[in-house]
Amino acid sequence: MTYDFDTVIDRRGTNSQKWLKYAGRDVLPLWVADMDFRAPPEVVAALQAHLDHGVFGYAQPLPSTIEAVLAALHARHGWKIDPAWLVWLPGLVVGLNVTVRAFVQPGEAVLCNTPVYPPFMTAPAHQGRSVTTVPLALDTAARRWEIDWEALESAVRPQTRLFFLCNPHNPIARVFCRDELARLAEFCLRHHLLLCSDEIHCDLILDQLPHVPTGTLGGEIARHTITLIAPSKTYNLPGLGTSLAIIPDPELRTRFVRASNGIVAEVNCLGYTACEAAYRHGEPWREALLAYLRGNRDFLLDHVERELPGLRVEAPIEATYLAWINIAALGLKDPVVYFEHHGVGLSDGRHFGANSGAYLRLNFGCPRATLAEALVRMKRAVAAVGPRRD
Ligand SMILES: Cc1ncc(COP(=O)(O)O)c(C=O)c1O
Numbered sequence: 535m536t537y538d539f540d541t542v543i544d545r546r547g548t549n550s551q552k553w554l555k556y557a558g559r560d561v562l563p564l565w566v567a568d569m570d571f572r573a574p575p576e577v578v579a580a581l582q583a584h585l586d587h588g589v590f591g592y593a594q595p596l597p598s599t600i601e602a603v604l605a606a607l608h609a610r611h612g613w614k615i616d617p618a619w620l621v622w623l624p625g626l627v628v629g630l631n632v633t634v635r636a637f638v639q640p641g642e643a644v645l646c647n648t649p650v651y652p653p654f655m656t657a658p659a660h661q662g663r664s665v666t667t668v669p670l671a672l673d674t675a676a677r678r679w680e681i682d683w684e685a686l687e688s689a690v691r692p693q694t695r696l697f698f699l700c701n702p703h704n705p706i707a708r709v710f711c712r713d714e715l716a717r718l719a720e721f722c723l724r725h726h727l728l729l730c731s732d733e734i735h736c737d738l739i740l741d742q743l744p745h746v747p748t749g750t751l752g753g754e755i756a757r758h759t760i761t762l763i764a765p766s767k768t769y770n771l772p773g774l775g776t777s778l779a780i781i782p783d784p785e786l787r788t789r790f791v792r793a794s795n796g797i798v799a800e801v802n803c804l805g806y807t808a809c810e811a812a813y814r815h816g817e818p819w820r821e822a823l824l825a826y827l828r829g830n831r832d833f834l835l836d837h838v839e840r841e842l843p844g845l846r847v848e849a850p851i852e853a854t855y856l857a858w859i860n861i862a863a864l865g866l867k868d869p870v871v872y873f874e875h876h877g878v879g880l881s882d883g884r885h886f887g888a889n890s891g892a893y894l895r896l897n898f899g900c901p902r903a904t905l906a907e908a909l910v911r912m913k914r915a916v917a918a919v920g921p922r923r924d
Contacts (some may be wrong), residue, residue: 535818536822537574537575537818537819537822537823539571539822539823539826539901539902540901540902540903541901542570542901542903542904543570543571543572543901545570550568551566551568552565552566552568552570555879556874556879559874560877561874561877561878561879562877562878562879562904562907562908562911563879564878564879564880564896564897564898564900564905564908565879565880565881565895565897566881566897567704567767567772567854567855567856567897567899568770568772568773568897568899569770569855569897569899569900570899570900570901570904571770571823571899571900571901572770573769573770573771573808573812574769574811574812574815574816574819574820575819576811576812576814576815576816576819577769577771577808577811577812577815577816579811580807580808580810580811581804581807581808581811584803584804584807590802590803590804591803592800592803593800593801593802593803593806594800594806595620595622595801595806596806596810598810598814599806599809599810600617600620602809602810602813602814603620603778603809603810603813604617605813605814606737606813606814606817607747607763610736610737610745611736611744611745611746611747611750612750613747613749613750615749615780616782618784619780619781619782619787620778620779620780621778621779621780621781621787621790621791621794622776622777622778622800622801623762623777623778623779623794623798623801624775624776624777624798624799624800624801624802624805625764625775625777626732626734626762626763626764626766626777627653627657628777628794628798629730629732629760629762629777629779630653630654630657630698630730630732630762631653631657631660631661632779632790632793632794632798633657633696633728633730633760633779633790634657634658634660634661634663634696635661635793635794636789636790636792636793636794637695637696637728637786637789637790638658638661638663638695638696639663639695640662640663641693642663642664642693642694642695643658643663643664643665643666643691643693643694643695643696644657644658644663644664644665644666644694644695644696644697644698645665645666645667645668645686645689645690645694645696645697645698645727646665646666646667646668646697646698646699646700647667647668647669647670647681647682647686647700648667648668648669648670648886648887648888649669649670649705649706649858649883649886649887649888649893650667650698650700650703650704650705650886650887651700651704651705651732651886652885652886654698654700654732655667655887657698666689666691666694667887668682668685668686668689669682669685669887670682670706671685672848672849674848677848677849677850678708678849678850679703679706679708679848679849681710681714681717681718683717683721686721687721690725690727694725694727695727695728696727696728696729696730697718697721697722697727697728697729697730698730698732699718699729699730699731699732699748700732701715701731701732701733701736701745701748702733702735702736702738702739702745702852702853702854703735703853703854704735704854704856705854705856705858705881705883705886705893705895706849706858707849707850707851707852707853707854707856707857707858708849708852708853709739709741709743709744709745709852709853710746711743711746712744712746712751715746715748715751716751718748719748719751719753719754719755722755722758723754723755723758727758728758728759728760728786729748729755729758729759729760730759730760730761730762731747731748731749731759731760731761731762732762733745733747733748733761733762733763734762734763734764734766734767734777735767735768735853735854736763737767737768737820738767738768738824738827738853738854738855739824739852739853740824740827740828740831740851740852740853740854741850741852741853743852743853745853747761748761749761749780749782756782756783757782757783757786758783758786759781759782760779760780760781760786760790761779761780761781762777762778762779762780763777763778763780764776764777764778765808765809765812765813765816767854768812768816768820768823769808769812769816769819769820770899771805771808771809771812774802774804774805774808774809775801775802775805776801776802776805776806776808776809827855827898827899829902830855830898830899830900830902830905831851831855831857831898833902833905833906834847834857834896834898834905834909835847835851835857837909838857838859841909841913842909842912842913842916843863843916844861844863844864844916844919845859845860845861845863845864845912845916846859846860846863847859847860848860855897855898855899856895856896856897856898857895857896857898858883858893858895859893859894859895859896860892860893861891861892861893861894862889862891862892862893864891864916864919865891865919866891866919867890867891868891869882869891869894870882870894872915872919873894873911873912873915875915876911876912876914876915876918877908877911877915878908878911878912878915880894880895880896881894881895881896881897882894883895896908
């Protein structure tokens with residue numbers, strides 16, 4: 535079966551956060567991380583059958599839904615999971631917040647690398663806990679973002695309780711390798727830190743790189759790890775609010791569930807339906823999506839290199855549909871507003887912990903024609919900045 539990622543679907547007037555932000559303006563939204571593609575046809579069909587039935591009562595994860603999730607994790611990442619380890623959540627960010635609430639006491643702190651997906655920093659703040667951020671280091675010769683181990687060691691305090699990992703990483707789009715993850719596990723165990731591993735992008739790896747779930751590293755670390763996953767990014771279902779925490783240790787799991795009791799909503803019935811159909815039937819669609827995203831990534835990188843002086847993607851985009859673009863050379867005070875003014879809506883690097891005016895994040899999960907039009911507009915925008923200042 536072939537899948538159509540090329541047709542531009544009009545999302546205006548469909549209650550899309552991504553498009554509503556610029557309602558009434560000619561701005562192409564390439565910001566928040568959802569894609570402008572229809573979900574896999576099998577998912578749409580399963581939801582349609584549910585809609586035709588017309589009853590939307592409380593639901594629960596069926597054995598067949600659990601089986602579909604476990605089979606996909608095993609087939610793709612070699613991870614054998616006991617169904618008892620699963621805790622269903624109405625969103626992955628909920629999982630970040632519950633983890634902080636359950637395991638970090640007031641006065642204690644969360645540690646994470648930056649740049650990073652903003653809720654890694656806002657979750658501790660929401661729960662009244664503090665966060666210590668350590669910048670990732672860019673090895674410009676190797677064109678690779680690295681964990682700065684020395685800086686990480688010196689950032690740990692007696693009150694540090696938890697490390698938030700994003701793998702594959704949003705926004706730098708790296709897939710951390712086994713050695714780095716093993717070193718991180720050793721670091722967490724030595725400092726008695728719980729490891730919370732957000733692996734929401736694990737099925738969106740564009741290069742031939744294995745995703746190593748932190749929970750498969752062996753030894754002690756699985757008993758100190760909470761892994762968060764979801765079908766939402768891969769199959770473009772984020773509005774259906776269906777995510778999972780995988781917690782092998784029963785005591786951690788009990789504490790996690792206790793911290794969410796009464797305040798975290800159950801997953802909705804349509805979310806379960808979509809989740810099962812996606813994991814059970816969505817593999818051909820996912821493979822086609824990855825091929826399309828690879829094409830978009832290469833198109834984007836080529837364009838940045840040849841047509842957008844002053845913009846740099848400093849390291850390969852190994853995973854996700856997000857590009858982290860250094861725009862410091864343009865010397866813009868407010869780059870988001872500047873590019874919006876030229877018809878493209880991007881994410882501000884500052885929200886990810888970058889310096890003001892230094893980075894933008896671009897979402898290339900859209901038809902090639904939309905990306906091409908955005909790049910034409912960005913070229914015009916760059917030309918209007920004037921001579922380069924780097
Ligand atoms: C790393 C990461 N975690 C979590 C989320 C969002 O998860 P949810 O919508 O399930 O809260 C995103 C969305 O972009 C993400 O990139």
